[in-house]
Amino acid sequence: MKASKLLLAASISIPLIAGSTTANANDASLRISNDSVHTQINLSPNTANIDFGAGYMYHEGSRHIINIDVHAKGQTAIGNLPTTAGVGVQATGFDDKQIDGGALGLGGFARLNMPSVPGLSFEGALHYAPSILSFGDADDLTRLRAQVNYRVIQNADVFLGYHYLNTDLDGGSDVTLDKGIFAGMKLLF
Secondary structure, eight states, X not given: OOHHHHXXXXXXXXXXXXXXXXXXXXXEEEEEESSEEEEEEEEEETTSSEEEEEEEEEEXXXXXXXXXXXXXXXXXXXXXXXXXXXXXXXXXXXEOSSOEEEEEEEEEEEEEEOTTSTTEEEEEEEEEEOGGGEEETEEEEEEEEEEEEEEEETTEEEEEEEEEEEEEXXXXXXXXEEEEEXXXXXXXX
């Protein structure tokens, strides 16, 4: 799968997701690390507790990574902390000079709000795809993200976190597609 096919898939899927339903909880985020930049758009329809998302990451050295997400989302509490949680799938595709592939990762996310410090929240996401849900050069895929958010105004967050994206290849080698500390912002609309 070449970078042009990844970009084409992302450019087609984002408008389809956006046009598929009227949404009431939308956000766009930008994460920047020393080696990569990642954009993400999330949409939630009015009539269901479903969260759709699409993202694109460019990693230094001409590595392109896209993701398309679908999660069932709801409110809960963890240790009396108000929490938004989601369970679902994240399709990830990557294209590098020598390797390309993708996977359908199962997992979810959680965002814990801290009522004692208004605006502060902790967020994490984990998705894993075993060999049976991987294709191309990928034999499995693990994607992990942890971050601290602070809502600076009603419709904007700033955040700091850590991201890890790794795949085992069919030949037995292990490739870390992206990892490291990032900073960013999220705009809610």
